[in-house]
Amino acid sequence: MDMQVAKKKLGLKERYAVMTRGLDWTPSYQKMEDIYPYMAYEGIKIHDWDKWEDPFRLTMDAYWKYQSEKERKLYSVLDAYIQSNGHLNVTDARYLNAVKLFVSGISPLEYVAHRGFAHAGRQFPGPGPRVACLMQSLDEIRHAQTQIHAVSNYNKYYNGMHDFHHAHDRVWFLSVPKSFFDDAITAGPFEFMVAIGFSFEYVLTNLLFVPFVSGAAYNGDMGTMTFGFSAQSDEARHMTLGLEVIKFILQQDPANVPIVQRWIDKWTWRGYRVLTLVAMMMDYMLPKRTMSWKEAWEVYFEQNGGALFKDLARYGITIPKCTEQIALEKDHLSHQAWGTFYNYAAVTNFHTWMPDADEMEWLSAKYPESYDKYYRPRMEFWREEAAKGNRFYNKTLPMLCQTCQIPLVFTEPGDPTKICYREVDYKEDKYHFCSDHCKKIFEDEPEKYVQAWMPVHQIYQGNCFPEGTDPTVEGFDPLAAVMKYYHIEHGRDNLDFEGSEDQKNFAEWRGQATKNA
Amino acid sequence: MHIDLQTVSIKPLRHTFDNIARRIGADKPATRYQEGTLDMQQTANFHYRPTWDPDHDIYDASRSAIKMADWYAFKDPRQFYYGAYTLARAKQQDTAEANFDFVESRGMATNLPDSVRDTVLKVLTPLRHVAWGSNMNNASICAYGYGTGFSQPHIFHSMDQLGIAQYITRVGLLLGSVEVLDEAKRSWVEDDTWQGLRRFVEDSMVVQDPFELFVVQNVVLDGLLYPLVYETIIDDVLSSQGGTSVAMLTQFMTDWFAETKKWADATVKIAAAESAENKAILAKWIGEWRDRAAAALLPVARIALGERTDELMGEVVQQFNARMTKAGVAV
Amino acid sequence: MSNVFIALQTNEDTRQIIEAIVQDNPHAVVNEQPAMVKIDAEGKLIVRRETIEELIGRSYDLQELQVNLITMSGNLDQTDDEMILYWNA
DSSP: OTTOOSSSOOOHHHHHHHHHGGGOOOOSSSOHHHHSTTSSTTOOOOSOGGGOOOSSOOOHHHHHHHHHHHHHHHHHHHHHHHHTTGGGGSSOGGGHHHHHHHHHHTHHHHHHHHHHHHHHHHHOOOHHHHHHHHHHHHHHHHHHHHHHHHHHHHHHHSSSOTTHHHHHTTOGGGHHHHHHHHHHHHSOHHHHIIIIIIIIIIIIHHHHHHHHHHHHHHTTOHHHHHHHHHHHHHHHHHHHHHHHHHHHHHHHOTTHHHHHHHHHHHHHHHHHHHTHHHHHIIIIIOSSOOSOHHHHHIIIIIIHHHHHHHHHGGGTOOOOTHHHHHHHHTTTHHHHHHHHHHHTGGGSSSOBOOOOHHHHHHHHHHOTTTIIIIIHHHHHHHHHHHHTTOOOOOOSOOOBOTTTOOBSOOEETTEEEEEOOEEEEETTEEEEESSHHHHHHHHHSHHHHTTOOOHHHHHHTTOSSOTTOOTTSTTOOHHHHHHHHHTOOTTTTSSBSTTOHHHHHHHHHHHHHHSOO | OOOOSSSOOOOOSOSSOHHHHHHHSSSOOOOHHHHHHTTOSOOSOOSSOOTTOTTSOSSOGGGSSOOOSOGGGOOOTTOOOHHHHHHHHHHHHHHHHHHHHHHHHTTTTTTSOHHHHHHHHHHHTTHHHHHHHHHHHHHHHHHHOSSHHHHHHHHHHHHHHHHHHHHHHHHHHHHSOHHHHHHHHHHHHHOHHHHHHHHHHHHHTTOOOHHHHHIIIIIIIHHHHHIIIIIIIIIIIIHHTTOHHHHHHTHHHHHHHHHHHHHHHHHHHHHHHHOHHHHHHHHHHHHHHHHHHHHHHHHHHHHHHGGGHHHHHHHHHHHHHHHHHHTTOOO | OOEEEEEEEOSHHHHHHHHHHHHHOTTOEEEEETTEEEEEEESEEEEEHHHHHHHHSSOOOGGGGGGTEEEEESEEEEOSSEEEEEOOO
């Protein structure tokens, strides 16, 4: 196809080598340390960049050819979906709140990944990783933009998505994903690759994408489903980059092994904490559920990840210890998270609700050890209270974990009746954590984590009001001011799904599409 | 009341995202370029400082001496977001593929006059390394530039340059062999002819200001290199000596330069129009780096142009100066 | 031994590719899910260009798989003729 040569026919490997490896040279007018200033400070030792193996040997002409085919297909499906008001085919409008969570929490991260891979690609001297990283940088802006284009149509008809960039940088729970990626891009290039290329794009990717994309497929959201499958094919390349990065670094020098192990441990835990939002989405926000969080973790991490770590054992890497705690949290994570958002639904850009009787049956069946014993009673109580007109919205700001920035709602491993609190005294302040693992991450790099922009602290310091606000006036309502700062419209973007404009509009429009006047 | 079951006419609540509406002046339908570009880059409340550059934020306008009230004043005239970019390049790739097939299947490569083949291989093949440097520099600008309006085109530009390096490699293999590529690399590293240019490229790799790097690489170096090599040497001089098949093999580069020039000029124009200070900084950068680049390209030009080198090189520089004047920077 | 897997979109283009994979990997198990087909295999999975070409009746470049690929698991080795997924352990 693309690489025919008249005389000597080169195999894929040799052709690719000539198309990429041969392009670089050893500089002599400038020093390597000046051209590549960030290669030494993380302590990683690379002796021979040529040992890098390129798994997907994609040259640019093939890239443009295949990616344009994917784009053509994607946009024609999107256009057809938009033209036919496909959004009216979703199972029910509660589903759209998963889309709101996705666009404000995840889509901006794709953009950070784009910039991060441009940075990593520039900073690595080896042509192999350079090309793979830059191709990923290009892919990531594709993901950011195709997601926004897919969601753009939902934004026209439903609420909560109207200012998602603004929300991502300010809203309390969105600092969870935002701080995760800020942490990665502010780390050195090698750590960035282990954090994102390996831990996120290889180990945990299926736990983010399969739930959202299958969720979309099951709930009639063809736009997101199409985007998802199209993006996933790029992910296959990203996964192979992530796996190659790990193997390459580990093989270069034994001194690298403990550094990489620490990063794998840290980023598996940080990534898992971000996935709390996915767990709750899968178990509570999809009208038609695909599988439970517990099942997803078992298939995509315990089985698949298990095979991966068995393979990596030859380099001296062990499966992160935090997986023990994750296994204990499997039965509890999504319920504790959803309970929290139900409580704080006055300050979110999406709606919440309590599961109905059928949905509670599904939860009982999927979580036989925990749902009926710990969570059904409180959820039935909340449902009854709401029916009586006593819907309670918590207005007291929660304590956040300094590392993952999730409110301290998680329970002690092994004891779901006790909230887990940890703390560290550092210099003149006390810091709080949701778990031993978040605490350890802080203790390893305290100077980094003390910098965090903690949403609750920032609100209390008066930094989350619109410019020109006077908090001293009589009757000042701080949370109302915070909502204005967030650009969240009270009564429209927040509170229960029941009685929302989304609910009313969806029913009316769907009625129009299926009934006679 | 008419109901069309295929398409129900329901009234949207809004036309676009609020941030887009704020920028385009009203809630009206927005283009995919606008929705995919405006405000994509985070600007507030960063959590940590880069451990690799603690003096700056993750995204930091102060990395550049160029000052803008709004970095989204930079708009790509091509309106390239990923989809539009990829579709455009796929079409060009198809044409390039057809051209390579055409030349190869008709034995046009073997029928090239020896002098033309030798000249092409000597001039063109080492340029794959210059393209590699451009790939690297554009990645840098994308990583450290401020605002998606400015940074986005640079990832496209970076990967274009990798593509160009690969097309040059294919020309080298078609007209020559793997050994020719090795020889070109040796030449690049050792021969006097190339050392001015190699020094220029390596010096560009340590330029820290992303806007200066944009000027050095995309405005100045390519602004002289492409008209010199692809327009003057290949399309004019060598074609008149029996080398039109080479022009077919490098059509991608010629078309690419014509397209990207529009974006580069627009970017210079917007930066220069912002303030007298910006204009002065641009004039200084463009003038100094242009003189270096022209001097570095002279021996390279001589390979193909012989005694017409000074004359034709002079024309290339003059046209470049005229182009800059049109963009608002007199050099 | 650990499983490798490959997942492809369900459409007209992939039907015969899946057939080819099943032909070349008798130990593979096919899992049909909404809009997706997941193929699991113990230890190793080989996708062969020649087998696909026989089934689709035209020349095929293994890079074309990218258009319909969803996700995969295992180390990857790719040549002009084969794409191999494998675990070492």
